[in-house]
Amino acid sequence: NRGETRRHIGTKRMLGALLALGYAALLLFAIRKVAFFLAPGLGRRTIGGLFLLKILAGTALWYVYTCMHTDRATADIYRYFDDGNIMFSAMPEHPLDYLSMLTGIGNDQRRFDANYYQVMHNWYRQYESNVYNDAHTMIRFNAFVRLFSFGHYHVHTVFICFLCTIGLVALYKAFVPNIRGHERAWVGALFLLPSVLFWSSGVIKEALLMFGLGLFLFTLMDLFRHGPRARSLLLVPATVLLFFLKFYVLFSLLPALVAYAWCVKTGLRRPLFKFLVVFGVFAVIGLTAGLVHPGLRVLEILWIKQRDFIGMATAAGSGSLVHVAELRPNAWSFAQQIPHALYMTFLAPLTAVGNGPLGILSALENVVLIALLASVPRWRRSWAEVDKPLLLFCLGYVLVLALVIGWTTPVIGAVVRYRVPLLPFLMLACLCIADPKKMPAWMKTLKP
Helix, strand or coil: CHHHHHHHHHHHHHHHHHHHHHHHHHHHHHHHHCHHHCECCECHHHHHHHHHHHHHHHHHHHHHHHHHCCCHHHCHHHHHHHHHHHHHCCCCCCHHHHHHHHHCCCCCCHHHHHHHHCCCCCCCCCCCCCCCCCHHHHHHHHHHHHHHHCCCHHHHHHHHHHHHHHHHHHHHHHHHHHCCCCHHHHHHHHHHCHHHHHHCCCCCHHHHHHHHHHHHHHHHHHHHHHCCCHHHHHHHHHHHHHHHHHHHHHHHHHHHHHHHHHHHHHCCCCHHHHHHHHHHHHHHHHHHHHHCCHHHCHHHHHHHHHHHHHHHHHHHCCCCECCCCCCCCCHHHHHHCHHHHHHHHHCHHHHHHHCHHHHHHHHHHHHHHHHHHHHHHHHECCHHHCCHHHHHHHHHHHHHHHHHHHHHCCEHHHHHHHCCCCHHHHHHHHHHHECHHHCCHHHCCCCC
C-alpha cells in the first residue's frame, strides 16, 4: 500500500510539473506575440528569461515552505491555496454558489458560512476589524486558477509569476521615459533585487500586488503623458485590485500622485512647495477624517493593526519579533515612533543574520542597498538635470509606506516582505539623481 501511495504521489507530481511546463510555454509564446511586451531597451527574450527566473524563484519559495518550514497550516503559500480549493469544491454540484463566492455577489447567506467559510482557516481573521480582509482576494484568486490547474500547486505559481511579470513590465514602461540611460539598472531594480524577486514570485499577496501596482501606475503615467486613451480604462480594475489587496499601499501612493500630477499639469516650478502643500493637506485629512465617520480613524486603524500583529507574532513565537513600544491612537504617539519606524523598514533587516538562510540573504541585500545609496552622491548629475517631480514622487511614496510598515510591523521577516513594493521606487529615486555616464558599465543601457 505504501508503494502504491508513493507511486500515486509521484505520478501526480509528474502530471503537475508537465501541466505547469505546458502553461509556461504557452505564456512564453504570449510574451513573444502580445504587443504589450514591446518595451524600449527591454527585449522580449529578456522578458521571457525574467519570467522563467520568477518561476524558479517561486519554486524555491515552494521548497522553503514545503521542505524547510513544514507546517502547512501556517505557510502563506498553502493557506490561500487550500482555502481556494474549499471554495472551488462548490463548482461541480453548486456552480452558482462558486460564482457567488468568487464575485462576492449574493454570498452572505447562512449556508455559505456553514458549508464553506467556516471550513476555511483564513476567511475569518483571528482579530477582526472594520478593514477589509485582504485574504479574501487571494482565496478567490486561487479558486479561479483552480479551474485551470486541476489542483496542481505549481500551475498557480506559473500563473501568478506571469501576472507579476506583466506588472513589472508595466512599471518599467511607466518610468523608463524619465530615466533614459538607466534601462539596465531599472530592470535590475524591478526584477533582480533578491527580496523583490523571491517574495513576488510565490502564490502570496506581494506577487498580485506588483501586478496591480504596475498596471495602476503605467495607466496613470500614460494618462499624464498622452491624455485619455482606451488603455485608461485599466485604471478602474487596477485601483479596485489594489484597494482589496493592500489598501495601505494605494493610500500611501495618493498624496505623492496628486502632488506629481499638480507639477506635471501646472509646470515644474517650485515642486518641493507643491509636494509639501499636498502632503500637509493629506495629513490634516487623515487626522480629522474620523470626525466625519468612525471607520476613517486612520491612527486607530494603524494602532489596531500593530496591536494585532504583536498578538499574533507572540502567540506564534516568531523568531524575528522585535519588542517595540506599543502605539496609542494619537498623533503624538505616532510622531514619537517615527525614527523607530524608519529604522524598522530600512535597517532592521540587517539584524536578521541569525534567522536562517533567508535572514542572511535579507541582511546581505540590505548591505548592498546601503552601499548603492552611498554611491549615489559620487554618481550624481547636476541638480538642473534632475527630474525633481519624479524624485519627490518616489521619496514621498517611499517615506509614507515606510512609516506605515515600520509603525505596524514588529516582525523583521514580515518587514522584508512588506517593503517589496517600496524598494524599486527607492532605487528609482537614486536613478533620478545618478548620471548614467558616471555609473559602472554593467549598470548602463540595455540593448533592445
